[in-house]
Amino acid sequence: MTFSIAARDGDAWGVAVASKFLAVGSIVPRVGLHGPAVATQAMARVAYLDELEAAVAAGTPVTEALAAAVAGDEGREHRQVGLVAPDGAASYTGSECLHWAGGRSGQDGDTAYAVQGNILVGPRVVEAMESAWHEGAGLPLDHRLLGVLLAGDTEGGDARGRQSAALLVRCPGAGYDGCGVVADLRVDDHDDAPRELARLHSLSTLFFGTPEDVQPLEGSLRGEVTWLLTALGHAPVDDDVAGALEAWAGEANLENRMTPDGVDARVLETLRETAGTSRTAG
CATH class of the missing domain: 1.10.101 (Muramoyl-pentapeptide Carboxypeptidase; domain 1)
Structure with missing residues (x-):
């Protein structure tokens, strides 16, 4: 019922998510100021957020952290999780997640991503999201993640329709007053939530962005x-x-x-x- 991307680009970490589900941003994402980035969905187990954050903080490798969290969960076959840590990324899809469900992950230097979705119109959603991630190289992470989310939505996204979306990105020293929050935006109930999220993101970058293309007052x-x-x-x-x-x-x-x-x-x-x-x- 949800499609998401958790990612890292340099010092920036983030999650973007959309779903036919009320207030998906209140459940799916967790982003630490210095990582990790986590997305828990399908029959979401919110406890994964704390467990995976603690495991990564303790230095557990990304694949081991995700495997341990999933192994200890009796409902794991109904779950889907994406995890990005300093050493890479991993995505898990339980065998009983509703069709179509699946994910992809990858790493390139100091960038990494985990894309996953369930109850999608088909694998082309995740494929389009992964392609959009690579095509967005060089963009600020918040812009890049939003592009990935919109690519998935354009390919059909959640097979049941649209309702909510969220974007959470953190980077040390960035954002309003240097607090580290680049974007913390949610659309909780809207019939075109991904594009409403894009509208809010445009306003956020307008109000909280730094000067660009400055011309002298002459x-x-x-x-x-x-x-x-x-x-x-x-x-x-x-x-x-x-x-x-x-x-x-x-x-x-x-x-x-x-x-x-x-x-x-x-x-x-x-x-x-x-x-x-x-x-x-x-």
Whole structure:
């Protein structure tokens, strides 16, 4: 009833998951700041999360950790688990998981992944997810995992339909205030949960991302920004365009993207869109 990927890329660890199940993000994923990344699903045994995290922390190799956890579980044939640890990745699918069920895992240097799913429309879902993982090399892990999840959904995903999805990614020193949370997003009940998750992720990267494609506030761009801010009731005082932009950005929750070097591309895009909406409404 669920398809997921647990993965590592360098210092970043994460899980992305979707299912025809309420609030799948409250059950399936576990991501430690320094690993591991775990996904427990099918007839999910939540205790696997603590057991596997403790085993990896104790230095148990990934395959041994997963095998030991599964061996001690009487319901193992109904379970599915993906585990990514510092030494690699492994995926387990019990023999009594509802068809179609299966998984794949792999490692390449300091990247590793475990993809798994059950009650899927067919093996092409997992195959598409694995391909998307390789094709996404070089992307930030949160973007890469979201791409993998959407690839699985595009191939049909959960045979019963869509309901919930989640994305959890951690990396030391990253995220809001350097707390290590790159993304912690959940869609608990939505008829197109994977794409709603993508929409939330776009907002998250807008509000909590760092400046990119910065242009200096000079020439025609300075004039445009002045005009846009004025249209939104933030006319610069004493030609302090940067100050007016910062005041507007604070109201729009874009303060993380402010830079003394000019204006961030997504701030500029949002400013243009907001001023356009304001003119239309007026």
